[in-house]
Amino acid sequence: MRRWLLALLGAALLAALLAPSSAAQSVAAQSVAAGSEPLPSSVVIVGMPGLRWSDVTPEATPHLWAMLDDSAIGQMTTRSGRSRACPADGWLQLGTGNRARYPVLDELDEGACQELPAMTPGSDGAARVDRWDAVVADNSELSFDAVPGLLGQTLGDTLGIDRGCTASAGPGTGLGAADRDGVVDAWTPEPITLTRQAVRACPLLVVGVEEPSVERRLGELAGFDAVVGAVDRMRPDGSLMMVLGVSDLPEERAQLHVAVLQGPGYLGGVLESGSTRRAPFVQLSDIAPTVLDYLGVDVPSQMPYQPMRAVSADGIDDRVGWFRELAQQADVQGQLTPPFFGVLVLLQAVLYLGAFLILRRHPRDRTRSRVLSFTHVVAVAAAAGPAATYLANVLPWWQASQPVLALLAAISLAGAALTAVAFAGPWRRHPFGPAGAVAGATAIVLIVDVIAGAPLQLASLAGYSPIVAGRFVGFGNLAFAIFGTAALLGTAAVVSGRSPRTTGIVVAVVGVVAIVVDGAPSLGSDFGGVLALVPAFGTLGILATGRRMSWLRLAGLCGGGILVVGVIAFLDYLRPEADRTHLGRFVEALVSGDAATIVQRKLEANVSLLTTSVLTLMVPLVLVFLAFLVRRPSGLLPWTFVRVPTLRSGLFAVLVLGIVGALVNDSGVAIPAMAATVAIPVAVAVVVRCMQREDLRVEGEWLEGDGLEQVGRGAEENEHGG
Numbered sequence: 001m002r003r004w005l006l007a008l009l010g011a012a013l014l015a016a017l018l019a020p021s022s023a024a025q026s027v028a029a030q031s032v033a034a035g036s037e038p039l040p041s042s043v044v045i046v047g048m049p050g051l052r053w054s055d056v057t058p059e060a061t062p063h064l065w066a067m068l069d070d071s072a073i074g075q076m077t078t079r080s081g082r083s084r085a086c087p088a089d090g091w092l093q094l095g096t097g098n099r100a101r102y103p104v105l106d107e108l109d110e111g112a113c114q115e116l117p118a119m120t121p122g123s124d125g126a127a128r129v130d131r132w133d134a135v136v137a138d139n140s141e142l143s144f145d146a147v148p149g150l151l152g153q154t155l156g157d158t159l160g161i162d163r164g165c166t167a168s169a170g171p172g173t174g175l176g177a178a179d180r181d182g183v184v185d186a187w188t189p190e191p192i193t194l195t196r197q198a199v200r201a202c203p204l205l206v207v208g209v210e211e212p213s214v215e216r217r218l219g220e221l222a223g224f225d226a227v228v229g230a231v232d233r234m235r236p237d238g239s240l241m242m243v244l245g246v247s248d249l250p251e252e253r254a255q256l257h258v259a260v261l262q263g264p265g266y267l268g269g270v271l272e273s274g275s276t277r278r279a280p281f282v283q284l285s286d287i288a289p290t291v292l293d294y295l296g297v298d299v300p301s302q303m304p305y306q307p308m309r310a311v312s313a314d315g316i317d318d319r320v321g322w323f324r325e326l327a328q329q330a331d332v333q334g335q336l337t338p339p340f341f342g343v344l345v346l347l348q349a350v351l352y353l354g355a356f357l358i359l360r361r362h363p364r365d366r367t368r369s370r371v372l373s374f375t376h377v378v379a380v381a382a383a384a385g386p387a388a389t390y391l392a393n394v395l396p397w398w399q400a401s402q403p404v405l406a407l408l409a410a411i412s413l414a415g416a417a418l419t420a421v422a423f424a425g426p427w428r429r430h431p432f433g434p435a436g437a438v439a440g441a442t443a444i445v446l447i448v449d450v451i452a453g454a455p456l457q458l459a460s461l462a463g464y465s466p467i468v469a470g471r472f473v474g475f476g477n478l479a480f481a482i483f484g485t486a487a488l489l490g491t492a493a494v495v496s497g498r499s500p501r502t503t504g505i506v507v508a509v510v511g512v513v514a515i516v517v518d519g520a521p522s523l524g525s526d527f528g529g530v531l532a533l534v535p536a537f538g539t540l541g542i543l544a545t546g547r548r549m550s551w552l553r554l555a556g557l558c559g560g561g562i563l564v565v566g567v568i569a570f571l572d573y574l575r576p577e578a579d580r581t582h583l584g585r586f587v588e589a590l591v592s593g594d595a596a597t598i599v600q601r602k603l604e605a606n607v608s609l610l611t612t613s614v615l616t617l618m619v620p621l622v623l624v625f626l627a628f629l630v631r632r633p634s635g636l637l638p639w640t641f642v643r644v645p646t647l648r649s650g651l652f653a654v655l656v657l658g659i660v661g662a663l664v665n666d667s668g669v670a671i672p673a674m675a676a677t678v679a680i681p682v683a684v685a686v687v688v689r690c691m692q693r694e695d696l697r698v699e700g701e702w703l704e705g706d707g708l709e710q711v712g713r714g715a716e717e718n719e720h721g722g
Contacts (some may be wrong), residue, residue: 042203042239043291045094045176046231048224049087049211051245051258053323060221063229064243067262068320072310074271074280075323076259078247079469081142084254086113087172087211090247090284092135094176094206097288097303098146102175103131103138113250116172125186129174132182147302151288152179155204158297167201169194170208176246177206191227199234203295207231214251239263240294246284253334254467256327261308263294270313274306274580278453278472280323282308326459329398330466333459336404340389340461345617348677351382352625355684359629359636359691372692379685380434381419386482386677387442388415390449390456390463398459407461418442427493431693432644435685436493439678442486443514446479450523462674474525474581475518477667481674484533484657487514488540489682492650500545503646507544511537519565521572521581527565528665534561536657543649558660618673622680629687640687647686654679 053075058065078085080093081101088102102114119127129135132148139146147153156164156179165185168177177184188194191207199205209227212220228243235241245257259271259282270280273290285305292299293307316322358375391414392407400406418441427433449456457463457479464476475483491510495503514537517523519530535557542549572581629637641648658672665671 041236042200042205043242043294044199044205044207044231044235044239045242045244045287045291046207046228047091047094047173047176047242047244047246048209049090049172049245049247050216050249050252050255051224051243052255053258053320053327055216055221056258056320060218061225061228063225063232064260067228067232067243067260070267071260071262072266072269072271072308073261073319073323074259074282074308075256075326075466076245076282076284077467077469078245078257078284079254079467080247080284081139081144081146083468085247085284086250087247088114088116088175091116091172091175091206091208092148093146093284094244094246094287095151095178096139096146096148096285097150097299097305098285099142099144100139100146100148101142103134117175119174119184119187119189121187122183127174127184127187129178129182129184132178135175135182136180145302147180148175149178149180149182150300150302151291152177152184152204154292154297154300155295156185159203159295165202166204166206167198168206168208169198171210173206173208176208177204191231194231194234196234199231200236204291205231208246211247211249214249240266240291242287242290244284244287253331256323256330256467259308261290261310265294266310268313269310270316270319271308272311273308274577275304276469276472277581278458279311279313280319280326281466281472283469325396325399326466329396329459332398332403333461333465334467336407337461337465344677345621347382347385348618348680349621351379351681351684352621355379356625356628359687369692372688376434376685376688376692377419377423379681379688380422380438381415382681383435383438383678383685384415384418384422384442385411385681386462386674387418387438387445387486388412389461390445390479391418393456393458393460393463430493430496431689432493432496432647432686434689435682436490436496439486439493439682440490442678443483443490446475446483446486447513447517450475450517474523475529477528477661477665478670478674480518480524480526480529480532480665481658481661481667481671482678483518484514484529484536484661485654485675485678488536488653488657489650489679491537492540492544492646492653495544496644496646503544504541507537507541511541515564519568521568521575525581527569528661530565530568531558531561531664532657532661532671534558534564535660536653539656540649540653543652544646549652554656561660616669616673618676619669622672622676625680629683636687636691637683640683640690643690643693644686647683651679651683 055061056064056068078090078093079099080086080089081099082089085093086102089100092102093100102117104112104114117130120130121127135148139148152166155166158164166177166179167186167188168174168184169188169191174182174184174187186198186201188198191209194207207227209224212224232241240261240263243258243260245259247257248254261271271282272279273282273286275283275286283305285303286308289299289303289305290307292303299307313319355375358371388411392410394414395406395410397403397406397410418438421441422428422434422437425433425437427437430436445456454463454473454475457476458472459465462478462482464471464479466472470476487510491507494510495506498506511533515530515533518526518533535554538557538560539549539554542553626637654675658675661671661675662668
């Protein structure tokens with residue numbers, strides 16, 4: 001039986017690891033591109049800073065609107081070397097194929113946008129970007145290994161002097177078309193002066209217009225649309241035309257932007273890329289690899305992003321309307337996320353303070369009983385809070401006239417439903433029952449979400465933002481912390497009172513499922529999560545079966561995590577390059593010697609969060625509260641561990657998860673902080689429940705009238721609770 005079970009689990013693990021990504025199984029399953037198209041002659045890019053899908057209408061942009069019928073379109077994030085891409089950042093990144101930034105002057109604020117650089121004309125129509133040396137020097141200090149001008153340089157080196165030229169027209173476009181020396185082979189100051197011969201002269205032409213005003217006056221959009229129409233009429237047959245919103249506006253917060261591709265292979269559907277693995281999202285850094293791939297030129301390793309591809313949009317009748325909804329959701333999430341985490345820390349502090357006041361010694365009387373019952377319900381509801389923020393995305397709260405109120409209502413409704421489930425089943429009799437049920441439900445919600453393509457995590461308060469562009473599919477770091485904690489504590493609740501043999505089997509089965517869901521490229525695709533889950537579930541299995549934990553065993557478990565994630569990453573590396581996730585690309589970076597850049601970037605992000613994230617405040621709050629539970633005269637937490645031993649096993653496993661997760665993920669302190677939002681309420685709920693049972697069993701006589709009935713009920717709970 002055990003061999004059969006292990007074989008089944010191994011087969012499931014291998015199938016999940018080799019399966020195509022979840023994004024590829026959704027709208028990305030059917031390619032629209034024709035696989036046998038001849039190599040195109042050129043690529044033409046027309047861009048405008050700040051162009052969003054709300055700007056594209058039949059009235060304001062009639063030519064661009066008409067193009068959509070036979071184009072592949074997408075939502076593009078312009079995240080650059082800064083959190084908000086200025087116009088100069090966007091044009092520079094377009095020609096870099098990596099996250100880059102345009103340097104600011106010393107006397108200006110770091111967050112200010114610079115004016116677009118001037119061009120110094122040279123011989124034969126060429127021109128050089130002013131301040132190019134400063135651009136190269138500034139980006140060399142970043143941890144992205146960005147090479148400004150790599151797109152133009154690669155075209156020149158590969159296609160030769162006759163057809164390797166690049167051309168640009170309009171403000172800022174030289175940043176996107178320049179080579180590594182900052183030189184554009186053919187430069188025109190104004191797009192209006194372009195001729196048919198100029199449009200067809202080089203394999204790459206980058207055209208741009210001035211950034212619009214915040215109001216986006218009709219004339220500004222009409223002027224841009226006129227440029228789009230003129231270039232479209234002059235470009236050669238078989239060429240690829242891109243219409244892009246290349247950056248944010250200096251006066252606006254970060255947004256999602258327009259991406260339209262029309263040409264052989266891009267004649268319909270929606271866009272996605274290997275860097276997002278989720279239609280219809282693409283990134284500005286995907287543009288350069290797409291240009292090279294379209295022209296049949298090998299993409300250099302310094303461009304870590306992926307070519308865009310057109311995929312079917314089955315079931316989507318109004319692509320533009322869908323894009324506008326996605327943009328609205330992402331924009332509202334971007335506004336609400338910072339205050340959300342501030343409120344989260346505040347609510348956790350209130351919970352800890354309230355529990356501190358309530359759990360101090362009080363005479364046993366009817367008031368104490370009611371207070372403990374209320375505290376138990378509040379603690380269970382607090383543990384349900386993180387899952388409720390994901391379930392809230394089932395409702396389109398971002399479309400409401402008052403999105404904040406709608407979001408609070410959606411979270412409250414989801415939290416109430418989870419709390420009701422916690423107290424509805426037979427598990428409510430066990431001290432670990434309601435809290436364990438919430439933990440288990442949280443883990444199940446996130447498993448189902450990942451299998452479905454993570455619709456609940458996308459643009460949710462504790463999920464990931466398509467504007468920030470840290471992740472588009474699978475488990476984000478915050479979701480991983482919540483999922484891992486919930487899975488560990490839910491398992492600890494299930495095995496409470498079980499035999500060591502049964503406990504070992506249950507922990508092993510749940511652990512394998514959790515690791516597969518979290519680490520498989522087609523599901524969670526979480527490199528650091530596997531490194532933390534393996535030792536965490538190993539710790540739970542050792543402690544819950546009554547064995548002692550040692551540093552040697554913990555080191556062995558951590559080594560096992562490295563082995564498991566290494567196998568997953570290597571299997572992902574064996575897949576076609578376009579289908580690889582960051583797991584396989586990390587193996588590729590190891591082979592090419594570029595892995596140090598990835599590690600450095602993660603370490604810098606980890607250190608930065610210590611001083612910039614409000615979640616850092618959670619760590620001392622948790623430590624102080626745990627010290628109260630452990631060190632106070634009655635030692636409530638050790639006292640509870642005697643009555644519910646698996647709570648101790650689960651909390652120690654969560655501690656391992658939080659520490660290892662903080663060390664190996666780029667979210668650092670956010671991992672244990674988010675783990676605490678589930679673990680501490682669960683611990684409080686179990687402590688309070690044990691106090692209630694102790695009151696009923698030992699001093700039932702102080703209850704008036706129904707005291708004997710209450711004592712009998714307490715004894716019954718003891719019998720069922722173990």
